[in-house]
Amino acid sequence: MTPEEFRKYGKQVVDWVADYLSTIEWYPVRSQSQPGEVRAALPAHPPEHGEPFERVLADLENTILPGVTHWQHPSFFAYFPANTSGPGILGDLLSAGLGVQGMVWATSPACTELETLVVDWLAELLGLPDHFRTDARGGGVIQDSASSASLVAVLAALQRASGGKVRADGVAGRYPVYVSSQTHSALEKAARIAGIGANNVRVVDVEPGTLTMDPAHLERLVAEDVAAGAVPALVCATVGTTSTTAVDPVARIGEICRAHGIWLHVDAAYAGVAAVCPELRWLNDGVAEYADSYATNPHKWLLTNFDCDVLWLADRAPMIDALSILPEFLRNSASESGDVIDYRDWQVPLGRRFRALKLWSVIRWYGAEGLRAHIRRGIGLAEEFAVLVRADSRFELREHHPFGLVCFRPLWTGMSADDANEATLAMLERLNDSGALYLSHTKVDGQVLLRMAIGAPSTERSHVVEAWERIRAQLP
Numbered sequence: 126m127t128p129e130e131f132r133k134y135g136k137q138v139v140d141w142v143a144d145y146l147s148t149i150e151w152y153p154v155r156s157q158s159q160p161g162e163v164r165a166a167l168p169a170h171p172p173e174h175g176e177p178f179e180r181v182l183a184d185l186e187n188t189i190l191p192g193v194t195h196w197q198h199p200s201f202f203a204y205f206p207a208n209t210s211g212p213g214i215l216g217d218l219l220s221a222g223l224g225v226q227g228m229v230w231a232t233s234p235a236c237t238e239l240e241t242l243v244v245d246w247l248a249e250l251l252g253l254p255d256h257f258r259t260d261a262r263g264g265g266v267i268q269d270s271a272s273s274a275s276l277v278a279v280l281a282a283l284q285r286a287s288g289g290k291v292r293a294d295g296v297a298g299r300y301p302v303y304v305s306s307q308t309h310s311a312l313e314k315a316a317r318i319a320g321i322g323a324n325n326v327r328v329v330d331v332e333p334g335t336l337t338m339d340p341a342h343l344e345r346l347v348a349e350d351v352a353a354g355a356v357p358a359l360v361c362a363t364v365g366t367t368s369t370t371a372v373d374p375v376a377r378i379g380e381i382c383r384a385h386g387i388w389l390h391v392d393a394a395y396a397g398v399a400a401v402c403p404e405l406r407w408l409n410d411g412v413a414e415y416a417d418s419y420a421t422n423p424h425k426w427l428l429t430n431f432d433c434d435v436l437w438l439a440d441r442a443p444m445i446d447a448l449s450i451l452p453e454f455l456r457n458s459a460s461e462s463g464d465v466i467d468y469r470d471w472q473v474p475l476g477r478r479f480r481a482l483k484l485w486s487v488i489r490w491y492g493a494e495g496l497r498a499h500i501r502r503g504i505g506l507a508e509e510f511a512v513l514v515r516a517d518s519r520f521e522l523r524e525h526h527p528f529g530l531v532c533f534r535p536l537w538t539g540m541s542a543d544d545a546n547e548a549t550l551a552m553l554e555r556l557n558d559s560g561a562l563y564l565s566h567t568k569v570d571g572q573v574l575l576r577m578a579i580g581a582p583s584t585e586r587s588h589v590v591e592a593w594e595r596i597r598a599q600l601p
């Protein structure tokens with residue numbers, strides 16, 4: 126494809142995306158596609174001869190689109206949002222256009238230095254501590270996902286807990302990791318990948334009602350493990366759990382970590398970005414004092430196209446000790462001078478995309494005030510939805526909803542608990558099959574709850590009200 130051909134098709138593609146986004150409401154939110162349908166509609170074998178790009182666009186429209194679930198639809202309420210935005214999409218396009226591989230500083234200085242700048246900017250916007258800044262001992266780095274951030278945190282924690290022995294000898298002995306039943310499954314996955322083993326993932330009780338980690342139980346488990354000769358490696362506290370947006374008591378958990386020299390990782394994948402609003406800065410309570418690492422996802426609720434998670438460290442040294450490696454082909458004078466950052470030592474893969482461009486574009490386009498307005502709108506709509514649910518005695522509202530997620534359930538009077546759960550799930554299926562909206566569910570204390578997660582920039586009050594009308598129409 127010549128640059129002139131690229132210009133022609135590029136304009137068509139941008140027009141296509143603009144048309145898609147402006148007509149997205151007319152698609153069913155959840156794809157109605159059956160398993161195998163998309164694949165069966167496409168040629169089984171690759172073309173021998175190149176095809177015009179128009180044919181790709183035609184297949185996109187006719188075959189791919191029916192198999193797409195429309196995450197940017199204003200009535201997408203199922204999972205935490207995966208926000209995109211004009212500047213986010215354009216930043217990603219520019220990154221693709223430059224096609225840079227930023228594994229070390231020398232392979233594209235701007236790729237590293239812009240990333241350093243934007244993660245420092247974001248730390249400032251969220252009111253995170255100065256020691257997370259890259260000009261201090263810590264620093265931030267863009268990861269593909271919160272799962273990768275958790276894995277990097279676990280590897281750094283293992284390095285520190287073992288006094289560096291794990292790097293040379295592998296994991297010998299027990300290095301437990303502490304989570305709660307509400308912690309994201311990414312932590313267990315990280316522990317398995319790191320060689321800690323699923324049996325050394327200790328599940329701390331949660332407080333009934335709030336579903337937050339019980340620090341007293343954490344303390345007992347740590348004491349038990351230490352007495353048995355284990356070396357506790359990491360505790361993961363969550364700010365805004367995936368199921369119900371519970372917020373663990375970071376400071377109380379941090380005190381225990383401090384007393385035992387345990388790494389504290391704070392997973393704020395969804396909710397962390399809400400701290401752009403000063404009235405939500407309580408989200409960061411305990412982080413400055415105790416967190417060794419902290420992660421949040423601009424790719425969920427901060428208008429930045431997937432993938433963009435930011436991981437900050439209070440001290441980057443254990444992570445770099447765990448992950449640095451220097452093959453001959455990457456030796457260069459800038460790295461050897463020690464004056465530059467090589468982000469390959471801050472992540473699992475070697476290569477990396479120029480992801481800072483999209484986050485930089487987003488922050489510059491919206492400004493701090495635009496980002497705050499976006500978060501506040503989502504929270505305001507969630508509050509309005511909660512008011513509607515609370516006013517209907519046929520439903521029970523979970524009163525804790527500080528962000529964009531509202532959990533609730535129909536009461537199904539006269540039914541056993543199991544039958545009520547079945548009825549709620551059947552109702553959810555009917556609603557999602559309708560294509561008019563998309564919700565998800567969770568289970569708390571044996572009860573199925575519906576999850577209404579608000580946060581797409583296209584969602585208006587009317588979509589929320591219409592969703593509620595459809596939900597309540599399901600009840601007799």
Ligand SMILES: *Cc1c(COP(=O)(O)O)cnc(C)c1O
Pocket residue numbers: 205269270271272273309311363365366367392393394395422434
């Ligand atoms: C979404 C979420 C994750 C996983 O995020 P990825 O970026 O998809 O890996 C982890 N933790 C919490 C609390 C989440 O909400």
